[in-house]
Amino acid sequence: MHPRLTVVSHPLVQHKLTLMRRRETPTAEFRRLCREVAHLMAYEVTRDLPLASIPVETPLEPMMAPSLAGKKLCVVSILRAGDGLAEGILDLIPSARVGHIGLYRDPVTKRPVEYYLKLPEDIAERPVIVVDPMLATGNSAAAAVARLRAAGARDVRFVCLLAVAEGLRVMAAAHPDVPVFTAAVDRELDEHAYIRPGLGDAGDRLFGTK
Ligand code: URA
Secondary structure, eight states: OTTEEEEEOOOHHHHHHHHHTTTOHHHHHHHHHHHHHHHHHHHHHHHTOEEEEEEOOOOSEEEEEEEEOOOOEEEEETTTHHHHHHHHHHHHHHHHEEEEEEEOOTTTTTTEEEEEEOTTGGGGGEEEEEEEEEEESSHHHHHHHHHHHHTTOOOEEESSSOOOOOHHHHHHOOOOTTTTEEEEEEEEEOSSSSSSSSOOOOHHHHHHHO
């Protein structure tokens, strides 16, 4: 489905995802759970970040201790549901820079059209984590990654909560080298491009708009 797919099967992630799927989970709890799952996903997606030794003084003696090397990360949220995951990742990596990309689907061509873009100027030098809870058709994710690459980003990773085979195939065709992290791969996309069984509309559930 995607050559660099990681399904984060940690029991805490799976348990919290199940709570998020439940129809009766209220908005505030859904948002809190999304944040918590994002903490755990951030742990996985940053596993290979390079470290360098820096000198520190403990209360007892000086030592060389590991510290994240290189430029600070950038988290890019695909509006609007991406913000739910971005918040959680930023809890764990508070010094990360944040970019936003807004895309809508052209009703005629069905292709994603960019309506908003704000990225750090030096994105080319930063590891970038792109977030969107639902990898459904994959068109928005693929377009967002293409846009980031056009802006110079070289180290790009994608994080979602749920994916389906179709979206993973679209990402694999467009960006086979971009690691994709998801908490689950669901059964299918329905005729409205909703993931089944899924969790509904992630944006509406995060922001209480329905
Ligand atoms: N976006 C959502 O919010 N939910 C889906 O199931 C698919 C896309």
